[in-house]
Amino acid sequence: MLGPNGAGKTTTLKVITTLLRQDEGTVLVNGFNTLTQGRKVRQQFSITGQTAAIDEELSARENLLIFGRLNGLTGAEAQTRANELLLDFDLSNSADQALATFSGGMRRRLDLAISLIGRPSILFLDEPTTGLDPRTRKQMWQAIQKLVSRGTTVLLTTQYLEEADSLADRIALIDHGRMITVGTPSELKQQIGGMQMRVEITNRQKLSQAEAIIKDVLSLPVSIDDRVLTTLLDNIKLQQVPQVLAQLQKMRISYTNLTIGTPSLDDVFMKLTVGKN
Amino acid sequence: MNLVKNQNNIVHDILTMTHRNLLKTWHNPDNVSDVIIQPIIFTLLFGYLFGGAIAGSVQAYLPMLSSGILVQSVLNAASGSGQQLRDDINSGIFDRFKTLPISPIVPLAGQLVGDIFRLFLSGIASLTTAFLMGWRPAVGFSSILEALLLAVFIGWAISWIFALVGLLAKNAELIGSLSMIIILVLSFLSNAFIPTKTLPSSIQLFVKINPVSSTVTAIRAILRTGIWNGEAIMVLVSGGIIVLIFLPLTIFVYQRRD
Secondary structure, three states, X not given: OEOOOOOOHHHHHHHHOOOOOOOOOOXXXXXXXXXXXXXXXXXXXXXXXXXXXXOOOOOHHXXXXXXXXXXXXXXXXXXXXXXHHHHHOXXXXXXXXXXXXXXXXXXXXXXHHHHHOOOOOEEEEEOOOOOOOHHHHHHHHHHHHHHHHOOXXXXXXXXXXXXXXXXXXXXXXXXXXXXXXXXXXXXXXXXXXXXXXXXXXXXHHHHHHHHHHHHHHHOOOOXXXXXXXXXXXOHHHXXXXXXXXXXHHHOOOOEEEEEEEOOOHHHHHHHHHOOOO | OOOOOOXXXXXXXXXXXHHHHHHHHHHOHHHHHHHHHHHHHHHHHHHHHHHHHHHOOHHHHHHHHHHHHHHHHHHHHHHHHHHHHHHHHHHOHHHHHXXXXXXXXXXXXXXXXXXXXXXXXXXXXXXXXXXXXXXXXXXXXXXXXXXXXXXXXXXXXXXXXXXXXXXXXXXXXXXHHHHHXXXXXXXXXXOXXXXXXXXXXXXXXXXXXXXXXXXXXXXXXXXXXXXXXXXXXXXXXXXXXXXXXXXXXXXXXXXXXX
16 A cells, blocks of 8 residues: 555554444455454454554563463463564564663564464554665565565555565555555556656746647646656657757757656656546 | 464453563563552651651551551552553554454453552552561451452552543653652541641541541551451442442543544
């Protein structure tokens, strides 16, 4: 579930995980209704929230044991499972230390380990890598990929296009509480159109002239921000960029910056929400 | 690989949650101090500081002090309930508990069952200290146990009130310091530590209506004679009434929160 801050990602998760009741509509989790079969629904999943919800006064092992017991494991099962997870998440050496000595990355890993103690068939992750350094983020990604390869269904929310791209089989784009589109990463990229051209015109007085040229040659909409003209391009239009540049040169319109690249998440939203708001 | 989680019974879940709660108390120096160290220090301090001045000697003061300090200790332990609940809610761990396949009442129950253990620990710490200082009650062990049970019951009833405050107020530290002030005023403006005859008449009036005074009087009687007099029964009934009012009210507010 990909979307900017305030898009409604966490709210959606809260509804699915029975923390919030929706005003209308039905949510089924593995066939169980969140409104009428709450406890059955809660047996299907675990959730790891945006901030690590762990007991600060307890050690990593004690945290795992308590949540193991509450998930219905026996004492012995909980012990075994806790040891497995401590090993899996590289926490064995600090298993019995106070959590005060834990780094942010260790907390997130423990948080994820706690979610897995009952072997849930579905795992919800709410922005699992927000605020993590690049190395710890990679570690989290690997942990998530390992889970998926073992058969756990993972639904994660993120603001990062890159993260969705590398982790998700299917991406749902949401904004203002609505799903804009859903599909595989490649389907989504095709829909987005792939590339974006940004031209920064030197002389402000030539701005409208430049805009007219781009519209003329590419027959695409152009957005203007200060002296920057931005156009989203598909593969065919990308080939016509040299014509645009030739026209600009012919009309003696100079530019101080020119980039062609993949659009940012903001641009993706701009494009996909055009005419819908 | 994917196992469907087993269904627990609620008693098992509450005991697990109580275990968690007590582990938290045990690992947190602040809580250990409130529950065990503070009763010991207060007993030592009051006994040796005021014993001579109030009763002529430490030995003569101990029968009076032991009941007062017992009540103050359990009230103090009870007052932690609200802050601990609020801490758990603010830390987000209660939201995580809410997504577990357990009854929604389990986290609250874990706190209040854990409170019973904390109250016992506090009461035992204060009575044991008094005993080590030379207090030798005239009654048998069973009467001492009865007095302890009554104190714990009253403390537990009060902890439902503090739990409710913890659910309603948002700031954990504020709850902590407010609880402390209330406990200080109620326990000192009572007959817990001093004979009340020399107090100004307006304060005497407050001392008389202060429920801590009647509790102390009742427990004092049990520890002196082993007999449950009318006042002791009154205190027991009042505790029962507090539980009858605040248990459902606290559960109601707990289930409606956010």
